[in-house]
Amino acid sequence: MSDDPMVEEFFSEVNDKYYPQVMEGLEMLESDDVAEGIEILSRPLHTIKGVTGFMAGFEPASHFTHKIEDFLKKVQGGEVESTSENLILLSRGINMIFQVLEQLRDDTVDEEEQEELLALITEASASGQSEETVSGAGVDVETRDDVTIIRVKDPRVHQESQYKPIISAILFIEPGDSILVDLSQVLTFGSTAWGALASMGSTFKVAACNLSSDAKQTLYAWGFDDTITVYPDEDTYFTTQ
Incomplete structure (x- = not known):
């Protein structure tokens, strides 16, 4: 050769x-x-x-x-x-x-x-994930000014059991509505989780705020920022709408 x-x-x-x-x-x-x-x-x-x-x-x-x-x-x-x-x-x-x-x-x-x-x-x-990490802590959901805010409670979101509550919460929302995913409690957000969230972008207006440096780096490295708009915090999101 x-x-x-x-x-x-x-x-x-x-x-x-x-x-x-x-x-x-x-x-x-x-x-x-x-x-x-x-x-x-x-x-x-x-x-x-x-x-x-x-x-x-x-x-x-x-x-x-x-x-x-x-x-x-x-x-x-x-x-x-x-x-x-x-x-x-x-x-x-x-x-x-x-x-x-x-x-x-x-x-x-x-x-x-x-x-x-x-x-x-x-x-x-x-062996990269402990049993406690994989279990999934779920989300809290609230509405503000007709925007559904999904607050993620897991410190690390990588496995399906961890990001599935986010997707499940989105599926209860009317198509075309605005969604803000708050990651203030999240340390890392894996590429598979970002991909699942980005897949909702064709039906909903998806944004995310309070990203850690690791979560933000993964988002941009995989190009999911084309679908998910990033804001530094919740107040900035609402003042720019």
Whole structure:
């Protein structure tokens, strides 16, 4: 595969552009600047996953990168705690992406090492949430000036049991009505939860306020701000309506 011009062009991009970006992101993880490090890492990983998916013979690299990217997003969204052990595991997985690329290029793939790492990632992902966190504390609902305010009571919203009360509350509201989701009690709000909320945007006018920095970062990283309007607080929302 090394004689393929597309492969050579891709590896040139990897060496000159993507690998330096990844190294910068990994250095930030090591210095405990986790949020910024993940933000930097997200872009090259997403590109590598997409490009290798269309390169004959490199599809396994795309699949592997997808699994590492998924773990990265779980750490970013708080679904997996950013402990030193999990960050080391994440760094190891990201470094292995480049190892897998080189192995595929040389036709010397070590699937056993990949499977070992992915098993550790699966274990870390499964233990990322405590039973208390997953249970779901629900929501409080009130109406102000014809706007339904949904106040989320869970400190972490990632699992279906945690964001389902929000969606259920919305389904009791008349289509086209305005909704304000108050996240003042929420520390992290996962991408899956944002996606479920954004899916309501075609039927309702959805806004959110009092977002933590982590919740806001996940919202913008996934582009859900195209559907959900963000306000700093409840009063600002009502004064701008």
